[in-house]
Amino acid sequence: MLVNEKDKETINSLIHNRRKFFLDKKTIIFGCTPYARDIYQALDEHDIGLSLIIDNNPKKAGSGKLCMGIPTKNPNDLNDDEIRNGIYIICSKYHLEMTSQLIELGVNENNILCIHVGESKKLFEDDIEKMESAWEEVCLGRNLVDKWKREYGRDFFFFLLPYPGTGDAYMACRYLPYFLEQNKIENIMLVATSNNSLKVVKLFGYDTLLVSHEEMSIVLRSWEVFEDLRAFVKPLLHWGWRTKRFISSDNHPQITFNEMFLYDTYAFDRPHEGYLPKQAKTGSWVGCFASHGLKQGKTVIFAPYAGSFTYNISAQDMENVVIFLKNKGYDVCTNCFGKEKPIRGTVPICFPYEEAIGYVEYAGVFVGVRSGLCDIISSARAKKIIIYESGFNATSIDYFGLVNMGLCEDAIEIVYDNFDKFVSDIENEV
């Protein structure tokens, strides 16, 4: 299941229009799904608190499990107050069954809000008009590629990075030279919708083109129909664009993230050693550390943010780890930028990707949740503690593990289940 921009807009506008509906009520989401994250964000933007997430799947909810840091329950464990005063948000193709279940439990039908997006909509609704408009998009996509070719050269090949994750861009670029060699492609452009992806691409020295989501969408449309190398377009994704492959999901972890790129995206018939990105040796970290009073070799760079995944580790847990590290004599800084806030008691620092390895090696220790940054610093000669999670929308260690993927052998990898174990793991490793 992939939440697209249109889905996000629908969720946001519905929460906005119904914001008064939530006053003096407990807001409860039914379903630990990727949509839950966007609903949570939309609620947060409207200053609406989220009390609980419920799900019938015992692997996702109940027994003290958290989802995005929010408590979870099985619907059958709802208490009287939650049944009487809860506003329930459902965003699922099973909304009819879920609504019936809530009503049977005693929830008032008026307190159930169904959001219909993407796959939760009515299943069959195509007609000739929609077909024509879909074909129009296919043609527009083709025309756009023609325009690019006129602009950059008839022999240019355009590689698309539709997904904004930096880890995806890293992995795509890591093996791209082999594909170019195999297919005798010389002139290329990496096309993305996110600046972060393009920053990663630039580490590998490729030319980049930033496009809008709409432009990316129509080019992908065109590729879906005319998929072949003669189209001079190839998306670099570790799953099928139209439907996310279950093959790579948590339940079937025989394969790793990089193998998906090797054997699916690029369809190589044998493994290849990945290329490493260029790193700048500016030494800017020396001045940065000095100005923040951070000690060389005795500083922990904490990286608690990841673009594509939501972590359940609470701010309080992070703060407690920081206290522990400080007691052990380490200085601690948080890698953050934009709206991200440093963990309390730490210095905020921010560094460009091309200097990431320099910063981490100078600090001595990196502790971070699994994100694209971990791919970039995987070759750093420093202590690297990478945090994974299990369960809902998690960065599975089997699939994304740096050691499993062969990116490095010295990463210390921890699966976060609960705070006590988390602290004792860190204690053992630092």
Add this chain to the structure above:
Amino acid sequence: MTFDIEQANRGLMTLSFIFAKCNYGATDMIWIYKKGESDVLEKCIAFADEKMKKERAERIILLTDDDEVDVFQEFICKVMCSEQDIEDLIAWYMVGHPYNNIMIISLIYPEGRNGRKWIGKGYSFESICKHGLLRI
């Protein structure tokens, strides 16, 4: 195989006709199968019951141009189509949007595309059909 809008439109018309003929409803799934990948169809039929439970479906309408397809499960309703009909339906599918209740039983077209290359790389043919194609 290349597609055009006329062909896709014909596919949609064919589908509408089949819907009316089969009294298509919300608990039905449509499987489109083009002759030539009988191993895939056979494996998918073996998982049909499980797929139906997952999608809460009650019936599979199997549209095919292969008269050798032998279906004995009572929840699968086989509808014979011409080769042209099936190609039109695939064209419609490629241009239109995929829905969970309509799918092409194939390791060539969208959901299962490139599935065969995973065989032997930690996956069996069975798991490719089950997880990669049917998404169970």
